[in-house]
Amino acid sequence: MDTSKQNLLDKMIKRDEITRYYTNGRDFIDDELIMRQLEAGKKNTDPARIRDILAKSLAVETLEPEETAALLYVTDPELRKEMEETANAIKHKVYDNRIVTFAPMYISSHCINRCRYCGFSADNPNQKRRCLTMDEIKAEAEAMTGIHGHKRVMAVYGEHPMTGAEFIAESLDAIYSVNVKTRHGNSNVRRINVNAAPLSIDDLKIVQQAGIGTFQVFQETYNHKVYAQMHPADTVKGDYGWRLTCMHRAFDAGIDDVGLGVLFGLQPDWRFEVMGLITHARELERFVGIGPHTFSVPRMHAASGSDVANSPSTFTDDNFIHAVTVLRLSVPYTGLIVTARETAELRDRCLDLGITQMDASTRIDIGGYSQRNTTQKMDEQQFMLGDPRTLEQMIVDLARKGIITSFCTAGYRCGRTGGCIMDALKTGKEGTFCKINAVLTYREWLDDFASPESVKICEPVIQQELKAIEETYPLFYPNVLERYNRICAGERDLYF
Numbered sequence: 157m158d159t160s161k162q163n164l165l166d167k168m169i170k171r172d173e174i175t176r177y178y179t180n181g182r183d184f185i186d187d188e189l190i191m192r193q194l195e196a197g198k199k200n201t202d203p204a205r206i207r208d209i210l211a212k213s214l215a216v217e218t219l220e221p222e223e224t225a226a227l228l229y230v231t232d233p234e235l236r237k238e239m240e241e242t243a244n245a246i247k248h249k250v251y252d253n254r255i256v257t258f259a260p261m262y263i264s265s266h267c268i269n270r271c272r273y274c275g276f277s278a279d280n281p282n283q284k285r286r287c288l289t290m291d292e293i294k295a296e297a298e299a300m301t302g303i304h305g306h307k308r309v310m311a312v313y314g315e316h317p318m319t320g321a322e323f324i325a326e327s328l329d330a331i332y333s334v335n336v337k338t339r340h341g342n343s344n345v346r347r348i349n350v351n352a353a354p355l356s357i358d359d360l361k362i363v364q365q366a367g368i369g370t371f372q373v374f375q376e377t378y379n380h381k382v383y384a385q386m387h388p389a390d391t392v393k394g395d396y397g398w399r400l401t402c403m404h405r406a407f408d409a410g411i412d413d414v415g416l417g418v419l420f421g422l423q424p425d426w427r428f429e430v431m432g433l434i435t436h437a438r439e440l441e442r443f444v445g446i447g448p449h450t451f452s453v454p455r456m457h458a459a460s461g462s463d464v465a466n467s468p469s470t471f472t473d474d475n476f477i478h479a480v481t482v483l484r485l486s487v488p489y490t491g492l493i494v495t496a497r498e499t500a501e502l503r504d505r506c507l508d509l510g511i512t513q514m515d516a517s518t519r520i521d522i523g524g525y526s527q528r529n530t531t532q533k534m535d536e537q538q539f540m541l542g543d544p545r546t547l548e549q550m551i552v553d554l555a556r557k558g559i560i561t562s563f564c565t566a567g568y569r570c571g572r573t574g575g576c577i578m579d580a581l582k583t584g585k586e587g588t589f590c591k592i593n594a595v596l597t598y599r600e601w602l603d604d605f606a607s608p609e610s611v612k613i614c615e616p617v618i619q620q621e622l623k624a625i626e627e628t629y630p631l632f633y634p635n636v637l638e639r640y641n642r643i644c645a646g647e648r649d650l651y652f
């Protein structure tokens with residue numbers, strides 16, 4: 157490795173902030189142990205045992221790795237169906253009948269890394285690079301919240317000195333500063349989740365103080381060997397341990413709401429990646445008593461300049477469905493995000509598997525919302541999307557299935573994060589807040605953004621949810637109704 161590259165790595169990677177989280181000099185992903193757990197699981201898919209595991213999941217208990225491994229090898233269609241039904245039942249128990257919506261804001265396509273599957277790779281000369289200015293970031297926020305009605309944004313940054321912690325904090329301020337007048341009230345971004353490169357503890361403190369929701373870093377693959385093949389060793393991302401320990405640093409920096417993910421399809425052994433995710437979740441539970449708030453399950457899609465991303469993948473839709481089901485069953489309290497990378501059909505199928513969050517009206521080209529782009533251009537985005545639905549189309553599709561879309565951002569603003577939200581989720585209490593806040597925020601969105609035709613389709617859903625609240629919480633119902641009526645009168649951002 158040449159000296160300038162080594163100097164960059166030494167500057168960006170704090171070695172002692174990796175090794176302090178190791179045990180006996182090793183990180184917590186033991187590839188051989190995971191392989192042995194998978195082998196054992198493969199031999200242990202007796203239906204009676206699988207049903208015992210499902211009962212444990214339904215009690216909202218985190219599964220043991222051996223139990224997850226067994227679920228990953230179930231092939232019997234009837235048993236798979238039981239798994240899916242249990243996954244869906246858990247979702248309703250923990251999160252009620254709602255899908256939270258958000259949209260990603262891609263802020264920069266500059267990146268110093270050379271990941272082999274990514275259109276933003278520094279090795280890709282075809283990518284048109286751009287980093288938004290603060291004014292452009294505000295324009296994006298204005299379009300996202302003013303045109304579409306989004307309240308939650310996932311801010312996405314590549315890894316580059318231009319987009320370090322100070323820049324991230326400044327951009328969060330810019331997004332939060334936007335407030336747009338609507339038909340009957342106003343709209344603003346109320347929660348920003350951040351998807352960024354691993355940071356040091358000091359940098360994570362800067363981001364934390366800017367008021368983030370969830371901090372996401374995806375490991376991409378937990379398999380050490382595959383990781384090394386995909387991420388050149390002379391890049392910052394080539395350091396497996398720096399990435400793997402980022403959430404430990406996040407907790408030490410005061411961030412208690414974190415999201416994990418892998419890039420399915422990067423390697424053939426998708427079961428290994430599910431095991432990696434649940435091992436990571438269990439490690440965080442061990443470390444601070446708080447598991448991840450969300451799992452994301454992005455799948456590799458075509459990307460400009462990438463031999464890996466543009467090769468045929470062995471990871472099928474059925475594998476995807478199986479992986480999502482097992483994740484829901486294995487860590488029952490964790491939110492599950494399926495993004496617009498996938499087709500509308502597959503995302504709709506995942507609604508029956510207990511997913512909790514979906515993006516819509518998604519643009520992943522830099523500045524795409526404010527420019528009102530409607531076509532995808534391979535050389536202006538990280539990968540290609542599969543679900544082009546607008547937020548309104550998705551909300552209507554969900555309403556037709558009786559599902560309410562939630563814009564709730566109450567959790568972190570009410571202090572329901574970290575250990576507090578874990579307890580609330582595990583005991584089913586959070587589902588009550590989910591239900592009520594879904595109704596309040598849905599009302600806002602319908603009044604401010606929906607067409608008369610959409611209102612007609614969505615109105616029965618809100619009435620169904622209000623009725624359920626009245627029947628389940630009769631004593632509390634008048635309080636809900638009081639806030640609901642204030643929203644109907646034009647007040648905004650009321651929540652419990």
Ligand code: SF4
Pocket residue numbers: 267268269270271274275276277278313314315393
């Ligand atoms: S995956 Fe992330 S780190 Fe890797 S090249 Fe793409 S933007 Fe950079």
